[in-house]
Amino acid sequence: MSESAVPFVASTLAVPPPSSGIGWLDEARRENLAAFGEAGLPDTRVEAWKYTALRALSQRSFIHGDAQAATRDIDPEAFALPGLDGPRLVFVNGVFRGDLSDLSALPAGLALRPLSQALAQDAEPLRFALARRYKERGDAFAQLNAAQAVDGVVLRVAADAKIDVPVRLVFVGVAADAELAWHLRNVIELGEGAELTLVEQHVGSGNARQLGTLVADVVLRDGARLQHIVAQDASADATLVHRHALQLGARAQALLHVLELGGALVRHDLQADLVGNGARLDTRGVFVPRGRQHIDTQLAIRHQALNTTSDSTWRGVADGRARGVFRGAILVAPGADGSDARLNNKNLLLSGSAEIDTKPELEIYADEVQAAHGATVGQLDERALFYLRSRGIPLAEARTLLTAAFCRAVLDDLPNATLREHLASLLAIRLPV
Amino acid sequence: MLKIENLHARVEGKEILKGLSLTVNPGEVHAIMGPNGAGKSTLGNVLSGRDGYEVTAGSVTYNGVDLLALEPEARAAAGVFLAFQYPVEIPGVNNTYFLRTAFNAQRKARGETELDSMQFLKLVREKLKVMQISDELMHRAVNEGFSGGEKKRNEIFQMAVLEPKLAILDETDSGLDIDALKQVSEGVNALRSPERSFLVVTHYQRLLDYIVPDFVHVLADGRIVESGDKTLAHKLEEHGYAWLAQHGEPAGAQA
Numbered sequence: 001m002s003e004s005a006v007p008f009v010a011s012t013l014a015v016p017p018p019s020s021g022i023g024w025l026d027e028a029r030r031e032n033l034a035a036f037g038e039a040g041l042p043d044t045r046v047e048a049w050k051y052t053a054l055r056a057l058s059q060r061s062f063i064h065g066d067a068q069a070a071t072r073d074i075d076p077e078a079f080a081l082p083g084l085d086g087p088r089l090v091f092v093n094g095v096f097r098g099d100l101s102d103l104s105a106l107p108a109g110l111a112l113r114p115l116s117q118a119l120a121q122d123a124e125p126l127r128f129a130l131a132r133r134y135k136e137r138g139d140a141f142a143q144l145n146a147a148q149a150v151d152g153v154v155l156r157v158a159a160d161a162k163i164d165v166p167v168r169l170v171f172v173g174v175a176a177d178a179e180l181a182w183h184l185r186n187v188i189e190l191g192e193g194a195e196l197t198l199v200e201q202h203v204g205s206g207n208a209r210q211l212g213t214l215v216a217d218v219v220l221r222d223g224a225r226l227q228h229i230v231a232q233d234a235s236a237d238a239t240l241v242h243r244h245a246l247q248l249g250a251r252a253q254a255l256l257h258v259l260e261l262g263g264a265l266v267r268h269d270l271q272a273d274l275v276g277n278g279a280r281l282d283t284r285g286v287f288v289p290r291g292r293q294h295i296d297t298q299l300a301i302r303h304q305a306l307n308t309t310s311d312s313t314w315r316g317v318a319d320g321r322a323r324g325v326f327r328g329a330i331l332v333a334p335g336a337d338g339s340d341a342r343l344n345n346k347n348l349l350l351s352g353s354a355e356i357d358t359k360p361e362l363e364i365y366a367d368e369v370q371a372a373h374g375a376t377v378g379q380l381d382e383r384a385l386f387y388l389r390s391r392g393i394p395l396a397e398a399r400t401l402l403t404a405a406f407c408r409a410v411l412d413d414l415p416n417a418t419l420r421e422h423l424a425s426l427l428a429i430r431l432p433v
Numbered sequence: 434m435l436k437i438e439n440l441h442a443r444v445e446g447k448e449i450l451k452g453l454s455l456t457v458n459p460g461e462v463h464a465i466m467g468p469n470g471a472g473k474s475t476l477g478n479v480l481s482g483r484d485g486y487e488v489t490a491g492s493v494t495y496n497g498v499d500l501l502a503l504e505p506e507a508r509a510a511a512g513v514f515l516a517f518q519y520p521v522e523i524p525g526v527n528n529t530y531f532l533r534t535a536f537n538a539q540r541k542a543r544g545e546t547e548l549d550s551m552q553f554l555k556l557v558r559e560k561l562k563v564m565q566i567s568d569e570l571m572h573r574a575v576n577e578g579f580s581g582g583e584k585k586r587n588e589i590f591q592m593a594v595l596e597p598k599l600a601i602l603d604e605t606d607s608g609l610d611i612d613a614l615k616q617v618s619e620g621v622n623a624l625r626s627p628e629r630s631f632l633v634v635t636h637y638q639r640l641l642d643y644i645v646p647d648f649v650h651v652l653a654d655g656r657i658v659e660s661g662d663k664t665l666a667h668k669l670e671e672h673g674y675a676w677l678a679q680h681g682e683p684a685g686a687q688a
């Protein structure tokens with residue numbers, strides 16, 4: 001069967017990519033779409049998709065873009081984070097919603113607006129990010145995103161600006177009549193010495209059997225500091241493919257916390273290039289697939305400069321017939337001497353039918369490198385369970401207590417206490433009992 | 434309070450307890466001594482309901498109830514407490530939180546009102562004073578990184594907070610130096626009362642210098658072969674367990 005006969009691909013190619021009137025952008029869209037049409041969706045023979053089969057997805061047809069997104073009724077409670085006031089951009093089914101957003105009183109040094117507005121005003125600064133052609137075999141969704149995304153977030157923090165309120169990006173998925181696909185493209189840049197806390201939320205309302213793709217470029221110039229939280233709690237029927245590509249300049253520091261809780265099929269590519277000397281990246285994450293959920297995280301960190309540091313702690317908990325996938329690939333490139341790379345992924349299977357595939361990979365081509373990586377898959381400790389029960393804690397409660405404790409390391413070092421509490425309670429609600 | 438009759442139990446298909454009988458009345462302290470492999474720890478584990486121990490014959494009645502039919506948490510709520518020989522480390526679970534959860538779970542099971550965190554903290558402070566345990570241990574994860582002595586003291590501290598009716602101390606003296614042994618014993622002695630009974634399981638007589646028992650039983654090959662008062666422990670210390678074999682007939686002794 002040729003790729004264009006696959007329903008997913010055929011429905012995507014049926015309509016031309018949206019036109020922006022900007023020559024270089026429309027050309028990039030056309031070429032990325034053509035590349036997608038040629039290769040189609042990757043199968044499990046492609047290494048990056050080895051544990052995530054797209055067969056069922058490929059049989060579905062999607063309408064790209066939701067014409068009614070601007071008027072859909074949304075309850076702001078769905079994404080409320082009490083105690084965290086600050087600028088907020090809200091998208092519903094991939095469409096910017098000014099009525100739900102808050103762009104009043106932006107702190108000095110912060111430029112924040114939807115991509116559609118930024119393109120209309122001055123597209124040129126976005127050219128480097130948006131003119132990109134994706135060519136890797138596993139890049140199908142990035143190609144699709146590059147071809148179809150007409151909106152997203154453009155966020156810039158001026159050099160040395162320290163933004164002291166968290167900025168929130170909220171992505172809401174709601175049910176539509178047809179099977180809907182939406183695409184968002186985020187371009188984020190912190191100038192030299194800038195500081196920012198960024199909170200990304202994915203929430204779902206109703207049975208949103210839809211596909212969302214999100215591609216984000218995050219650039220940290222020298223000495224910039226970013227705290228980035230991704231709380232993914234999409235609706236139970238949603239397919240979400242999101243990708244963050246980070247680039248860290250000299251002495252830049254990024255601290256990421258990722259919660260992967262919702263969605264039917266979720267793929268997260270988290271790529272970081274440490275290109276400046278002394279850059280530091282810390283990632284913390286937990287994925288909790290239940291029922292028949294499938295959550296795939298692909299972490300790729302490339303140390304490309306002297307004395308760069310990465311430290312990654314990830315936890316997976318799978319229940320029911322769920323599947324978790326974690327790949328943690330660390331590369332210490334030639335010349336990245338004195339680098340320190342640590343990765344640890346521990347996983348817990350709460351049911352005999354659940355599965356987690358974890359694959360730490362470490363490649364070192366530099367000198368005087370410190371590196372440690374490890375991954376485990378196990379069950380709840382029977383001795384600990386008995387210890388708790390012997391003190392009077394009922395079995396179900398004991399299991400919950402131990403499962404929550406297993407995930408705790410992931411949130412421990414989140415500096416913002418309010419945010420930490422929010423995420424902890426979100427996690428507690430979603431943890432299997 | 435506790436009546437064990439002709440108890441037989443197997444672990445991994447191997448019979449460890451072979452007809453153990455013992456009666457404990459309220460307020461009594463019974464020491465169970467015996468050589469390695471006699472079944473001392475098995476007794477504690479069977480009484481507290483650990484998985485993997487199969488009772489093949491006999492009965493255990495606790496305050497008129499069939500203890501063996503209860504889940505471990507129900508036994509705890511009914512007032513049975515096991516101080517572990519090897520307390521388990523539980524990373525990520527705060528010691529205070531753990532203890533409050535246990536405390537309230539027991540109260541809930543008994544139909545009593547639960548304590549909020551402030552009320553519970555007050556209770557903990559009072560008990561800490563009695564047990565001479567540093568506040569700092571309460572902020573750490575359960576037993577994580579605790580020294581051997583700290584773990585054992587934490588067991589006794591939990592006992593002080595949970596206030597069981599029947600406390601089983603499984604080789605609480607093992608791995609303790611003399612100072613830690615004294616501290617732990619003082620903690621136990623502070624909890625002795627006319628309503629609370631103790632089963633003190635130990636290999637060595639040493640512990641019984643500090644926790645003076647009302648009765649001493651010798652457990653050998655899965656049965657109690659000798660019972661007496663505290664002087665029996667001294668005889669054992671003097672002559673060793675081998676002395677028993679020559680000394681007399683094994684008997685299903687009753688206290």
